[in-house]
Every structure is written in C-alpha cells, then in structure tokens.
Amino acid sequence: MRKLRYAVAMSLDGHIAGPNGEYDWIGTDPEVDFVAFWTQFDALLMGRRTYELAVQTRGKAAFTAFTGVTSIVFSRTLKQQEHPHVTIMPELNADWVRELKAQSGKDIWLFGGSDLFRSFLDSGFVDGVEVAVIPALLGARDSIASPSLQPHQTAIDSSSPLPVGENVVGI
Numbered sequence: 603m604r605k606l607r608y609a610v611a612m613s614l615d616g617h618i619a620g621p622n623g624e625y626d627w628i629g630t631d632p633e634v635d636f637v638a639f640w641t642q643f644d645a646l647l648m649g650r651r652t653y654e655l656a657v658q659t660r661g662k663a664a665f666t667a668f669t670g671v672t673s674i675v676f677s678r679t680l681k682q683q684e685h686p687h688v689t690i691m692p693e694l695n696a697d698w699v700r701e702l703k704a705q706s707g708k709d710i711w712l713f714g715g716s717d718l719f720r721s722f723l724d725s726g727f728v729d730g731v732e733v734a735v736i737p738a739l740l741g742a743r744d745s746i747a748s749p750s751l752q753p754h755q756t757a758i759d760s761s762s763p764l765p766v767g768e769n770v771v772g773i
Contacts, residue, residue, distance in 0.1 A: 604703050605729040606647075608712040608719050609639075612733050617740040618716065623655055627738045644670055644708040647722075650677035652714030653688065662687055676718055694721050703727070 610618050611628045620627055630636075648656075653675040656664060665673050665687040673688040682690045691698070699722075702710065712722055722728050 604645075604705065604707055604709055606699070606703060606710045606712055606722065606727050607643075607730040607732060608722070608728055609732040610713075610719075610734070611736050613736055613738045613740045615739050615741060620740050623651065625655075627740060628736055640671075642709050643711040644672065645702065645710040646671055646673045647710060647712045647718070648673070648675055648714040649718040650675060650680060652718075653677070653680075653685075694725060696725060696727075699725070699727050 611625070612618050613627065619625060653673075662685070674691055675685065675688045676691050676694065678692050680690050712719060712728065719728070
C-alpha cells in the first residue's frame, strides 16, 4: 500500500509559511537532491491556498512539468473546468483516500498548509511526517500544528542533519 507522507519545511519557531504565505525563506540547498526526493512520489495533495500561491509564483504550466505526478487540490470554491492540469476535490472523502492509497504506485505527498494536514491526520490517513527544520525565525502565519490540532502520540523514526544547518526529522 502506498504511504501518504506529509513532507514540509518548518522554521525554528514552528512556522511553515511566512507572514504573507511566502516560502522564499526556505531557499534551495545544493546538498539536497530534490530530484531524488520528487521521484519518491506520483501524487501530490494540496489545499487551495497552496495551489493558488504556486500558480501565482510559477504559473499554471508548472503543474504540467511534473511528468507522471497527479496533482490534486482540495477546494470548495475552485471549478475543475478552470483548472484542467489538476484534479479538484471539494472535500476530504475517506473512501476516496483509502482507494488512492490502495492503488499501485509511488508514495503520496501531502503538501502545504496545516489545515489540510490536520484534516488528514485527524482522519488517520497520514503515514509519516517529515519536517525539514530551516534555521529561520518567521514569527507569523501557519504553524505546523494549527490551534485546533488534536494531540497525537508519535515517535521519531530518523533525524538527518544536513551540512547547511537544516535537520530533517521523520516521524
């Protein structure tokens, strides 16, 4: 069965987005093999705000660049016909998620904000949480654990320091 993994960058003060939703504080690290990371997934799940930010910064054509990757956007307001390069899902449907995870293929990347993460976590669908801790202090916007997150007991599977001061923790 495919794993649904929440992989996210987080600042030292626990934020996953800047004050205006920006992610420029993450930067690119020559020590990280992003191509190898991307090859682990063939499905990308994100919420509307993450999708709109990606379209704003990279354009809709960015979603055609991921050959073999299905991009799924959770939104109650976006219309499928206006976004042909992604699949629009109006809500989290437990049967649909179980079916997606049961399909053959690579892992599924849950990508984006804490609200969508919380929905999947509270529904028991998250198989792993991978946090890259970035040495930055943001002090605003989304925290990795939104205020209404229910407590979840976890254990650390791994911790991998990177040469530039980042640390990836797998839960």
